[in-house]
Amino acid sequence: MAPAIPLVLLGLTDAAFSGFHAYADTDARIRKQRAVARAALRGLAVGGVLLLAPTLTAVLLLLTARDPARIYGLLSAGGLGYLLPLAVYAAAVLLSLAAYFALPFRGSTLATVVGLGPLTLLRPLAVAACLGSVLNGGGGPALLVGTIAGAAVLCVEPAVHRRWYHHVRWGNLGG
Template sequence: MTPALPLAALGLVDAAFSGFRAFAGTDAGIRKARAAVRSALRGLAVGAVLLLAPTLTAVLLLATAAHPDRTYAALAAGGRGDLLPLACFAAAVAVSLAGYLLLPFRAGTLAVVIGLGPLTLVRPLVIAAGCLGAVLNGGGAGSLLVGVPAAAAVLAVEPIVHRRWYAAKFTR
Protein backbone atom coordinates (compact mmCIF):
# COMPACT_ATOMS: atom_id res chain seq x y z
CA MET A 1 0.00 0.00 0.00
CA THR A 2 1.23 3.46 -0.83
CA PRO A 3 1.31 5.78 2.18
CA ALA A 4 0.57 8.81 0.00
CA LEU A 5 -3.20 8.65 0.44
CA PRO A 6 -3.23 8.36 4.25
CA LEU A 7 -0.59 11.09 4.49
CA ALA A 8 -2.61 13.36 2.21
CA ALA A 9 -5.76 12.67 4.22
CA LEU A 10 -3.96 13.46 7.49
CA GLY A 11 -2.54 16.65 5.98
CA LEU A 12 -5.95 17.83 4.78
CA VAL A 13 -7.69 17.03 8.08
CA ASP A 14 -4.89 18.83 9.90
CA ALA A 15 -5.35 21.81 7.58
CA ALA A 16 -9.07 21.96 8.41
CA PHE A 17 -8.28 21.91 12.14
CA SER A 18 -5.64 24.58 11.58
CA GLY A 19 -8.22 26.77 9.89
CA PHE A 20 -10.51 26.32 12.88
CA ARG A 21 -7.67 27.12 15.32
CA ALA A 22 -6.95 30.32 13.36
CA PHE A 23 -10.57 31.37 13.96
CA ALA A 24 -10.93 30.14 17.56
CA GLY A 25 -11.14 32.98 20.02
CA THR A 26 -11.72 35.70 17.44
CA ASP A 27 -15.52 35.78 17.78
CA ALA A 28 -17.33 36.22 21.08
CA GLY A 29 -20.69 35.38 19.57
CA ILE A 30 -22.78 32.54 20.93
CA ARG A 31 -23.93 31.05 17.64
CA LYS A 32 -20.80 30.59 15.61
CA ALA A 33 -21.13 27.11 14.12
CA ARG A 34 -21.31 28.50 10.57
CA ALA A 35 -18.21 30.62 11.15
CA ALA A 36 -16.37 27.60 12.58
CA VAL A 37 -17.24 25.50 9.54
CA ARG A 38 -16.24 28.36 7.23
CA SER A 39 -12.88 28.67 9.00
CA ALA A 40 -12.26 24.91 8.72
CA LEU A 41 -13.06 25.06 5.00
CA ARG A 42 -10.66 27.98 4.60
CA GLY A 43 -7.94 25.94 6.30
CA LEU A 44 -8.75 22.97 4.08
CA ALA A 45 -8.48 25.10 0.93
CA VAL A 46 -5.19 26.69 1.98
CA GLY A 47 -3.81 23.29 3.00
CA ALA A 48 -4.82 21.71 -0.31
CA VAL A 49 -2.97 24.42 -2.23
CA LEU A 50 0.13 24.24 -0.02
CA LEU A 51 0.27 20.44 -0.17
CA LEU A 52 0.58 20.65 -3.96
CA ALA A 53 4.28 21.52 -3.49
CA PRO A 54 5.33 18.18 -1.95
CA THR A 55 3.02 16.33 -4.32
CA LEU A 56 4.64 17.94 -7.36
CA THR A 57 8.08 17.32 -5.83
CA ALA A 58 7.31 13.59 -5.55
CA VAL A 59 5.98 13.48 -9.11
CA LEU A 60 9.09 15.25 -10.43
CA LEU A 61 11.37 12.92 -8.47
CA LEU A 62 9.66 9.91 -9.97
CA ALA A 63 9.55 11.38 -13.47
CA THR A 64 13.25 12.26 -13.53
CA ALA A 65 14.60 9.20 -11.68
CA ALA A 66 17.02 6.89 -13.43
CA HIS A 67 15.36 3.97 -11.62
CA PRO A 68 11.73 4.93 -10.93
CA ASP A 69 11.00 1.61 -9.18
CA ARG A 70 13.77 2.18 -6.64
CA THR A 71 12.80 5.82 -6.18
CA TYR A 72 9.17 4.83 -5.64
CA ALA A 73 10.20 2.16 -3.13
CA ALA A 74 12.34 4.68 -1.23
CA LEU A 75 9.56 7.27 -1.20
CA ALA A 76 7.06 4.65 -0.04
CA ALA A 77 9.41 3.53 2.75
CA GLY A 78 9.89 7.15 3.78
CA GLY A 79 6.14 7.71 3.71
CA ARG A 80 5.55 4.71 5.97
CA GLY A 81 8.18 6.05 8.37
CA ASP A 82 6.50 9.45 8.32
CA LEU A 83 3.07 7.93 8.81
CA LEU A 84 3.80 6.14 12.09
CA PRO A 85 4.30 9.18 14.39
CA LEU A 86 1.62 11.16 12.57
CA ALA A 87 -0.94 8.35 12.87
CA CYS A 88 -0.19 7.93 16.59
CA PHE A 89 -0.61 11.68 17.08
CA ALA A 90 -3.86 11.67 15.08
CA ALA A 91 -5.19 8.81 17.22
CA ALA A 92 -4.39 10.75 20.42
CA VAL A 93 -6.15 13.82 19.02
CA ALA A 94 -9.16 11.70 18.01
CA VAL A 95 -9.43 10.23 21.52
CA SER A 96 -9.22 13.67 23.12
CA LEU A 97 -11.73 15.12 20.65
CA ALA A 98 -14.10 12.20 21.25
CA GLY A 99 -13.85 12.85 24.97
CA TYR A 100 -14.73 16.49 24.39
CA LEU A 101 -17.72 15.63 22.22
CA LEU A 102 -19.09 12.64 24.14
CA LEU A 103 -18.38 13.30 27.81
CA PRO A 104 -20.39 15.60 30.06
CA PHE A 105 -19.43 19.27 29.94
CA ARG A 106 -16.84 19.32 32.74
CA ALA A 107 -15.18 16.08 31.70
CA GLY A 108 -15.19 17.22 28.06
CA THR A 109 -13.54 20.47 29.06
CA LEU A 110 -10.93 18.48 30.98
CA ALA A 111 -10.31 16.38 27.85
CA VAL A 112 -9.52 19.58 25.96
CA VAL A 113 -7.28 20.97 28.70
CA ILE A 114 -5.22 17.81 29.23
CA GLY A 115 -5.50 16.47 25.70
CA LEU A 116 -5.97 18.88 22.83
CA GLY A 117 -4.10 21.78 24.43
CA PRO A 118 -0.79 19.98 24.98
CA LEU A 119 -1.16 18.04 21.73
CA THR A 120 -1.42 21.32 19.82
CA LEU A 121 1.80 22.49 21.45
CA VAL A 122 3.78 19.35 20.54
CA ARG A 123 2.39 19.21 16.98
CA PRO A 124 5.51 20.74 15.35
CA LEU A 125 7.70 18.21 17.17
CA VAL A 126 5.53 15.33 15.96
CA ILE A 127 5.77 16.62 12.40
CA ALA A 128 9.57 16.81 12.74
CA ALA A 129 9.54 13.27 14.15
CA GLY A 130 7.66 12.21 11.03
CA CYS A 131 10.44 13.61 8.83
CA LEU A 132 13.01 11.82 10.96
CA GLY A 133 10.99 8.60 10.74
CA ALA A 134 10.94 8.92 6.96
CA VAL A 135 14.73 8.98 6.83
CA LEU A 136 15.21 6.26 9.45
CA ASN A 137 12.79 3.96 7.64
CA GLY A 138 14.92 4.03 4.51
CA GLY A 139 13.39 6.93 2.62
CA GLY A 140 16.69 8.71 2.14
CA ALA A 141 17.15 12.19 0.74
CA GLY A 142 14.16 11.85 -1.57
CA SER A 143 11.79 11.41 1.33
CA LEU A 144 13.21 14.53 2.96
CA LEU A 145 12.85 16.41 -0.30
CA VAL A 146 9.13 15.58 -0.19
CA GLY A 147 8.64 15.52 3.59
CA VAL A 148 10.15 18.87 4.53
CA PRO A 149 7.90 20.91 2.18
CA ALA A 150 4.93 18.86 3.40
CA ALA A 151 5.85 19.63 7.00
CA ALA A 152 6.27 23.31 6.19
CA ALA A 153 2.93 23.30 4.38
CA VAL A 154 0.91 21.90 7.28
CA LEU A 155 2.64 24.19 9.76
CA ALA A 156 1.97 27.24 7.57
CA VAL A 157 -1.80 26.79 7.21
CA GLU A 158 -2.83 28.29 10.55
CA PRO A 159 -0.71 31.47 10.28
CA ILE A 160 -1.79 32.03 6.68
CA VAL A 161 -5.49 31.61 7.46
CA HIS A 162 -5.20 33.80 10.55
CA ARG A 163 -3.35 36.57 8.73
CA ARG A 164 -5.63 36.46 5.67
CA TRP A 165 -9.05 36.36 7.37
CA TYR A 166 -8.81 36.99 11.11
CA ALA A 167 -5.88 39.27 11.97
CA ALA A 168 -7.78 42.39 10.84
CA LYS A 169 -10.25 41.89 13.71
CA PHE A 170 -7.48 42.74 16.17
CA THR A 171 -6.19 45.86 14.39
CA ARG A 172 -9.42 47.84 14.29
Protein backbone atom coordinates in the same frame (compact mmCIF):
# COMPACT_ATOMS: atom_id res chain seq x y z
CA MET B 1 2.14 4.60 -3.19
CA ALA B 2 0.13 3.08 -0.32
CA PRO B 3 1.01 5.64 2.40
CA ALA B 4 0.18 8.60 0.16
CA ILE B 5 -3.60 8.41 0.62
CA PRO B 6 -3.59 8.33 4.45
CA LEU B 7 -0.93 11.05 4.52
CA VAL B 8 -3.00 13.31 2.25
CA LEU B 9 -6.11 12.66 4.34
CA LEU B 10 -4.21 13.46 7.55
CA GLY B 11 -2.78 16.60 5.96
CA LEU B 12 -6.16 17.83 4.78
CA THR B 13 -7.78 17.04 8.13
CA ASP B 14 -5.02 18.93 9.90
CA ALA B 15 -5.52 21.82 7.49
CA ALA B 16 -9.22 22.00 8.34
CA PHE B 17 -8.41 22.02 12.06
CA SER B 18 -5.76 24.67 11.42
CA GLY B 19 -8.36 26.84 9.73
CA PHE B 20 -10.58 26.46 12.77
CA HIS B 21 -7.68 27.21 15.10
CA ALA B 22 -6.83 30.37 13.17
CA TYR B 23 -10.42 31.50 13.72
CA ALA B 24 -10.72 30.37 17.35
CA ASP B 25 -11.02 33.14 19.91
CA THR B 26 -11.76 35.78 17.27
CA ASP B 27 -15.53 35.68 17.68
CA ALA B 28 -17.42 36.09 20.97
CA ARG B 29 -20.82 35.08 19.57
CA ILE B 30 -22.53 32.08 21.13
CA ARG B 31 -23.87 30.64 17.89
CA LYS B 32 -21.05 30.50 15.42
CA GLN B 33 -21.38 27.14 13.66
CA ARG B 34 -21.39 28.73 10.19
CA ALA B 35 -18.27 30.77 10.97
CA VAL B 36 -16.52 27.67 12.33
CA ALA B 37 -17.44 25.69 9.21
CA ARG B 38 -16.25 28.55 6.99
CA ALA B 39 -12.94 28.72 8.89
CA ALA B 40 -12.43 24.96 8.53
CA LEU B 41 -13.16 25.16 4.80
CA ARG B 42 -10.69 28.02 4.45
CA GLY B 43 -8.06 25.90 6.18
CA LEU B 44 -8.92 22.98 3.93
CA ALA B 45 -8.57 25.13 0.81
CA VAL B 46 -5.25 26.64 1.88
CA GLY B 47 -3.98 23.23 2.96
CA GLY B 48 -5.01 21.67 -0.34
CA VAL B 49 -3.01 24.27 -2.24
CA LEU B 50 0.02 24.06 0.05
CA LEU B 51 0.05 20.26 -0.07
CA LEU B 52 0.55 20.48 -3.82
CA ALA B 53 4.19 21.40 -3.06
CA PRO B 54 5.23 17.97 -1.67
CA THR B 55 3.09 16.23 -4.28
CA LEU B 56 4.80 18.07 -7.12
CA THR B 57 8.20 17.46 -5.51
CA ALA B 58 7.53 13.71 -5.42
CA VAL B 59 6.32 13.75 -9.03
CA LEU B 60 9.40 15.69 -10.15
CA LEU B 61 11.68 13.28 -8.31
CA LEU B 62 10.00 10.37 -10.07
CA LEU B 63 10.05 12.01 -13.51
CA THR B 64 13.70 13.05 -13.34
CA ALA B 65 15.08 9.89 -11.73
CA ARG B 66 17.36 7.53 -13.60
CA ASP B 67 15.67 4.68 -11.74
CA PRO B 68 12.06 5.68 -11.01
CA ALA B 69 11.27 2.30 -9.43
CA ARG B 70 14.02 2.84 -6.84
CA ILE B 71 12.81 6.38 -6.05
CA TYR B 72 9.26 5.09 -5.82
CA GLY B 73 10.41 2.46 -3.32
CA LEU B 74 12.29 5.05 -1.29
CA LEU B 75 9.29 7.38 -1.25
CA SER B 76 6.99 4.53 -0.22
CA ALA B 77 9.29 3.44 2.60
CA GLY B 78 9.71 7.04 3.70
CA GLY B 79 5.96 7.60 3.56
CA LEU B 80 5.36 4.67 5.88
CA GLY B 81 8.02 5.95 8.26
CA TYR B 82 6.46 9.42 8.09
CA LEU B 83 2.99 8.01 8.73
CA LEU B 84 3.76 6.17 11.98
CA PRO B 85 4.46 9.20 14.24
CA LEU B 86 1.59 11.08 12.63
CA ALA B 87 -0.79 8.16 13.20
CA VAL B 88 0.12 8.06 16.89
CA TYR B 89 -0.45 11.82 17.13
CA ALA B 90 -3.76 11.57 15.23
CA ALA B 91 -4.95 8.76 17.53
CA ALA B 92 -4.24 10.92 20.58
CA VAL B 93 -6.13 13.85 19.03
CA LEU B 94 -9.09 11.60 18.13
CA LEU B 95 -9.17 10.20 21.67
CA SER B 96 -9.22 13.73 23.10
CA LEU B 97 -11.94 14.79 20.64
CA ALA B 98 -14.03 11.74 21.51
CA ALA B 99 -13.70 12.58 25.22
CA TYR B 100 -14.58 16.20 24.46
CA PHE B 101 -17.79 15.28 22.64
CA ALA B 102 -18.83 12.31 24.82
CA LEU B 103 -18.21 13.62 28.33
CA PRO B 104 -20.29 16.13 30.25
CA PHE B 105 -19.14 19.76 30.45
CA ARG B 106 -16.48 19.32 33.17
CA GLY B 107 -15.07 16.21 31.54
CA SER B 108 -14.99 17.79 28.11
CA THR B 109 -13.23 20.83 29.55
CA LEU B 110 -10.66 18.52 31.13
CA ALA B 111 -10.21 16.72 27.79
CA THR B 112 -9.49 20.07 26.16
CA VAL B 113 -7.05 21.21 28.83
CA VAL B 114 -5.22 17.90 29.22
CA GLY B 115 -5.43 16.58 25.68
CA LEU B 116 -6.16 19.03 22.92
CA GLY B 117 -4.26 21.97 24.40
CA PRO B 118 -0.88 20.25 24.74
CA LEU B 119 -1.35 18.33 21.50
CA THR B 120 -1.62 21.64 19.64
CA LEU B 121 1.81 22.53 20.97
CA LEU B 122 3.23 19.25 19.62
CA ARG B 123 2.32 19.97 15.98
CA PRO B 124 5.76 21.39 15.17
CA LEU B 125 7.20 18.03 16.09
CA ALA B 126 6.63 17.05 12.49
CA VAL B 127 10.40 16.71 12.60
CA ALA B 128 9.78 13.31 14.22
CA ALA B 129 7.83 12.29 11.13
CA CYS B 130 10.73 13.43 8.91
CA LEU B 131 13.11 11.43 11.05
CA GLY B 132 10.77 8.44 10.78
CA SER B 133 10.86 8.68 7.01
CA VAL B 134 14.65 8.49 6.99
CA LEU B 135 14.87 5.76 9.64
CA ASN B 136 12.44 3.63 7.67
CA GLY B 137 14.76 3.68 4.67
CA GLY B 138 13.34 6.56 2.65
CA GLY B 139 16.66 8.36 2.40
CA GLY B 140 17.10 11.78 0.85
CA PRO B 141 14.07 11.75 -1.46
CA ALA B 142 11.67 10.92 1.39
CA LEU B 143 13.32 13.47 3.67
CA LEU B 144 12.94 16.17 1.00
CA VAL B 145 9.27 15.42 0.33
CA GLY B 146 8.55 14.97 4.05
CA THR B 147 10.19 18.25 5.00
CA ILE B 148 8.23 20.12 2.35
CA ALA B 149 5.01 18.42 3.50
CA GLY B 150 5.71 19.27 7.15
CA ALA B 151 6.44 22.89 6.29
CA ALA B 152 3.28 23.09 4.16
CA VAL B 153 1.07 21.75 6.95
CA LEU B 154 2.62 24.07 9.53
CA CYS B 155 2.04 27.08 7.25
CA VAL B 156 -1.72 26.59 6.92
CA GLU B 157 -2.76 28.21 10.20
CA PRO B 158 -0.58 31.32 9.84
CA ALA B 159 -1.69 31.73 6.23
CA VAL B 160 -5.38 31.48 7.11
CA HIS B 161 -4.96 33.78 10.09
CA ARG B 162 -3.06 36.37 8.05
CA ARG B 163 -5.54 36.27 5.17
CA TRP B 164 -8.86 36.30 7.03
CA TYR B 165 -8.43 36.91 10.76
CA HIS B 166 -5.44 39.23 11.26
CA HIS B 167 -7.64 42.29 11.82
CA VAL B 168 -9.43 40.80 14.84
CA ARG B 169 -8.21 42.09 18.19
CA TRP B 170 -9.61 41.35 21.62
CA GLY B 171 -11.02 44.88 21.76
CA ASN B 172 -13.04 44.19 18.59
CA LEU B 173 -14.89 41.13 19.87
CA GLY B 174 -18.60 41.46 19.90
CA GLY B 175 -18.67 44.77 17.99
